[in-house]
Amino acid sequence: xxxxxxxxxxxxxxxxxxxxxRGGGGLWDNYPVDMVATPEGYAANPGLVxxxxxxxxxxxxxxxxxxxHRLVASLExxxxxxxxxxxxxxxxxxxxxxNVIHLHGELMKACSSREPxxxxxxxxxxxxxxxxxxxxxxxxxxxxxPYIVWFGEDVPLMCDAIQALDDVDxxxxxxTSLNVYPAAGLLNYVPAGVxxxxxxxxxxxxxxxxxxxxxKGASEGMRVLIDEYLSK
Ligand code: APR
Numbered sequence: 001x002x003x004x005x006x007x008x009x010x011x012x013x014x015x016x017x018x019x020x021x022r023g024g025g026g027l028w029d030n031y032p033v034d035m036v037a038t039p040e041g042y043a044a045n046p047g048l049v050x051x052x053x054x055x056x057x058x059x060x061x062x063x064x065x066x067x068x069h070r071l072v073a074s075l076e077x078x079x080x081x082x083x084x085x086x087x088x089x090x091x092x093x094x095x096x097x098x099n100v101i102h103l104h105g106e107l108m109k110a111c112s113s114r115e116p117x118x119x120x121x122x123x124x125x126x127x128x129x130x131x132x133x134x135x136x137x138x139x140x141x142x143x144x145x146p147y148i149v150w151f152g153e154d155v156p157l158m159c160d161a162i163q164a165l166d167d168v169d170x171x172x173x174x175x176t177s178l179n180v181y182p183a184a185g186l187l188n189y190v191p192a193g194v195x196x197x198x199x200x201x202x203x204x205x206x207x208x209x210x211x212x213x214x215x216k217g218a219s220e221g222m223r224v225l226i227d228e229y230l231s232k
Contacts, residue, residue: 001078001079001080002079002080002169002170003079003080003081003082003167003168003169003170004075004079004080004081004082004168004169004170004171004172005081005082005083005084005161005164005165005168005170005171005172006072006075006081006082006083006084006171006172006173006174007084007085007086007171007172007173007174007176007183007186007187008072008083008084008085008086008087008092008173008174008175008176009085009086009087009174009175009176009177009178009183010086010087010175010176011174011175011176011200011201011217011218012068012069012085012087012091012092012174012175012218013063013066013069013087013089013091013175014175014217014218015066015067015068015217015218015219016063016064016065016066016069016089016091017059017062017063018059018063018089020175020177022177022179023177023202031052033151035048035049036048036049036052036053037148037150037151038150038151038152039150039152039153040152041150042113042145042150046134046143046145047134049145049146050131050132050133050134050145050146053107053132053146053148054131054132056088056107057107057108057125057128057129057130057131058128058129059128060089060090060107060108060128061128061129063089063091064091064094065091065092065094065095066091066218066219067218067219067222067223068174068217068218068219068221068222069091069092069094069095069097069218070095070096071219071222071223071226072092072095072097072174072222073092073095073096073097074096075226075230076096076097076098078230079170079230081097081099082099082101082164083097083099083100083101084101084103084161084164084183084186085100085101085102085103086103086104086176086180086183087102087104088102088104088105088106088107088148089107090106090107090108101157101160101161101164102157103149103155103157103158103161103183104148104149104155104183105146105147105148105149106147106148107128107146107148108124108125108128109122109123109124109125109146109147110122110123110125110132110136110138110144110145110146110147111123111138111144111145111146111147112138112139112140112142112144112145113138113142113143113144113145114140114142115140116145116147116153117154117156118140120139120140121138121139121140122147123138123139123144132144132145132146155182155183158182158183158186161183161186162186162189165186165189165190165191168190168191168194169194170194170195170197170230171187171190171194171195171196171197172196172197172198172199172225173187173196173197173198173199173200173204173211174198174199174200174218174221174222175199175200175218176200176204177204178204178205178206187206187208188208190208195212195229196208196210196211196212197211197212197213197214197225197229198211198212198213198214199214199216199217199218199221199222199224199225200213200215200221201215201216201217201221202215203215212229
């Protein structure tokens with residue numbers, strides 16, 4: 001079986017009703033990113049940060065995977081698929097994808113404030129309406145915080161994502177503005193000669209040459225990818 005690695009971003013979940021981060025009306029327009037998505041913001045006002053992610057998590061109650069997520073999952077019938085997502089929602093898994101690397105963490109998990117990457121202290125929350133509050137403790141006795149990689153923090157799963165590219169046959173990018181590193185740098189690890197497809201309804205600045213751009217939303221773009229490029 002050929003191996004496909006798919007890098008996804010916030011645009012993947014737009015057709016499910018979730019917002020992107022950048023661009024008109026994006027999440028960072030409405031919430032100051034320094035306050036809710038940095039370790040400094042968390043240190044200054046942990047309650048606000050917990051509340052921000054409680055809201056994000058509760059949005060998951062009202063959204064479903066879209067056709068794009070389902071088509072990504074369906075690729076597993078014919079390909080060995082690794083999804084590398086920057087998204088913290090669980091829509092890829094709910095659509096049936098079985099091999100998902102969450103570079104920026106997961107809304108449905110919580111972790112230690114002192115050692116956010118220590119898996120011994122990571123726990124899964126029972127449901128999207130579970131809330132984190134000041135006083136909730138991780139197993140190491142520190143405040144339980146969202147299992148989210150904030151700006152300025154390490155991205156430990158980059159190693160797994162880079163490793164997945166070792167023997168990749170096809171690389172696909174869906175719904176990311178490629179503004180945030182190290183995730184955006186994954187493109188540089190795709191071996192020469194491997195076909196690269198980019199699905200996005202807007203222009204995305206890609207420096208690498210030879211990328212086939214499918215200028216459409218995630219669902220329609222996935223249909224085109226499958227019918228016109230992968231079925232041959
Ligand atoms: N289908 C596919 N892509 C879409 C759609 C759609 N229907 N609608 C919008 N997009 C595209 C936009 O054109 C844009 O290129 O999705 C992309 C979203 O870009 P960003 O908002 O920058 O999101 P992303 O690239 O995932 O952000 C990366 O930055 O804020 C941090 O940690 C956060 O994981 C996030 C990271």
